Amino acid sequence: MSTEGRIRRLAEEDRPPVEFALDGRDCRALLGDTVLTAVLSNAKTLRHSEFGPEGRAGFCLMGACQDCWMWQESGPRIRACSTPIAEGMRLMSMPPREWP
């Protein structure tokens, strides 16, 4: 999968960096980014669709469509568009292997 980001930053780039992991890969975002912004500045998609071949990258960005849920290595899933990125977050685009 491409490690090039989907989004393009246009402003507000002088914020402190935040380190996080995406599928085990070390990534960097900026403080104040949502999880969606953080992940999509390092990848083209947030997750794989459970029902089709395509990747998903969010849709409404305001908590209404539920397209942007992501997995965390620690267990709880999060809505990427409305969760701020935090230092040390470990995110996954696919469910853990033991998920039924």
Place this chain on the structure above:
Amino acid sequence: MSERVVIVGAGPAGIRAAEVLTNAGLRPTVVDEGMRSGGQIYRRAPEGFKRAADKLYGSEAKKAQALHACFDRMLAEDRLAYFPLSSVLAIADDGLQVLTADGLQQIAFDRLIIATGATERLAPVPGWESAGVYGLGAMQIALKAQGVALGRRIVLAGSGPLLTLVATQLEAAGAEIAAVLDTSSLAKQLHGLPQMLARPRLVARGMAMRAQLGRRYRAGVRLDRIETSSEGVEAISWTHRGTTHRTECDAVGLGWHLRAETQLAGLAGATFTYDHSFAQWLPKADAMGRAGERLYLAGDGLRIRGADGAEVAGRLAAVACLEDMGLSAPDARADARRMRRLDRFAEGIARAFPWPAEVVRQLPDDAVVCRCESITAGALRDAVDAGGSEANRAKSLSRVGMGRCQGRYCQLAGAEIVAAQANLDVATVGRLRDQAPVRPAPIGAMRSPDHSTRSGRNN
């Protein structure tokens, strides 16, 4: 003890409703999903972002600043209880079940003002399930709240006032806009013009924005297909005056004006009618927003009038609430007059930028209608043939409307497809019943030990 009034939503309508109530000496509770107050059109960036208001809100900067200041003042003076980052999941027994950052809480109310706003109104375009397809509003939210463009080469398509507005905002910020494709023809747009002239300055501003886009703006377009790879959008093909075009892009923003967010209103007991000019189900309410016993609605969740209309509707709902409690209320006659002008404009917009019902009815069988579960138009048509045309029946058989968005983004398109298959008017198909919880919630929150009422927090 005075009655407990709870407002759901801290956008233009919710904030102005709170202002009227606090001025009357009440202490309302405001529950809002956002990290900060302001709603979507006047959405605020997180703390630490530095762009000035005129960069974020353009010609509407003064309105946005006034609204934000109004809320911040009420909060600083402790004149309301505020639950940010909190989603109402259900309404029962005169209480809201609210998922807050600290778990599930019950918030009791005597009167309820619902100001939940709107989402984009979406029509499926083949390929729209792919990564890189967003709502038009999402494009705007990404720019305002995060300072980012959701792609490197963007096509905006659909119809409505947001289309050219978002295009010019993105371009001014440095994004590349490859094309702006309006499915409404110039003839239809002229049809709405007389009523839209109720607000001549807005019309002039819209024309200027369009002129700025030049040949990249096309009216009367048919959107044929979004071409995709496993990593997302690659191009959009479209037809204009009989010629097919293909525009390469890595992101598409779609939207056909707005769709009222009405699920909480439905759970609170509002009833609905299909409004043919707005082409959607809208709650029944009087001119002040009274929609049931001790229930008031305001803003785009009541009727699509935009931010200015939402501020007026918020004040009117609060005045109605005060009057019904037997308290003295400010004179609402000027706002009622203002609202009549805004309503004329809103009707004009609805005419000028119509919902593309015929295109939706003719979607190819392999086009995805439900993005949540990737269910196609063909599968929905089969469900109608097997089980009939009632909306909720078609939903249980096909699962279109049963995914995680609970039909917010497929209900209107689904209803058109069902109606076409059964040869009915779309209003006859019916509205999907509102089902709690209206947001997904972790099971863990349900066994939270603290179900007691809290007084909110001030941050």
